[in-house]
Amino acid sequence: MTPTPFLAGLRMRCPQCGQGELFQSYLKLADHCRACGADFRAADAGDGPAVFVILVVGAVAAPLLFILQIAGAPTWVAIGATLAVATALCLALLPVFKATLFALQWKHKAREATHEDIE
Numbered sequence: 602m603t604p605t606p607f608l609a610g611l612r613m614r615c616p617q618c619g620q621g622e623l624f625q626s627y628l629k630l631a632d633h634c635r636a637c638g639a640d641f642r643a644a645d646a647g648d649g650p651a652v653f654v655i656l657v658v659g660a661v662a663a664p665l666l667f668i669l670q671i672a673g674a675p676t677w678v679a680i681g682a683t684l685a686v687a688t689a690l691c692l693a694l695l696p697v698f699k700a701t702l703f704a705l706q707w708k709h710k711a712r713e714a715t716h717e718d719i720e
């Protein structure tokens with residue numbers, strides 16, 4: 602059964618079968634699915650995952666810094682806590698967003714445009 606792109610992305614599994622692991626290391630996609638053999642080599646989410654992670658983490662980190670400053674925390678504590686939260690969130694969210702964008706590309710058969718496409 603083909604999973605939804607968002608479910609496959611959240612679980613970081615193959616968008617074709619939903620079983621095989623998508624990554625062979627932290628952010629490096631496997632060449633193919635170990636469960637169904639789907640070929641992942643043409644996959645390229647580009648900068649998309651980083652853009653969405655920046656938007657999400659920025660929406661959390663900026664108010665956090667503001668709140669800590671208003672609450673009277675020393676500046677070094679506020680900056681240190683905000684940097685720690687931002688770093689942890691970025692590291693946690695990047696694989697999930699990359700997997701989700703890849704699954705969406707997979708579902709919609711997105712690929713890089715070529716000259717043949719416009720002729």
Ligand SMILES: [Zn+2]
Pocket residue numbers: 615616617618619620621634635636637638639
């Ligand atoms: Zn698979």
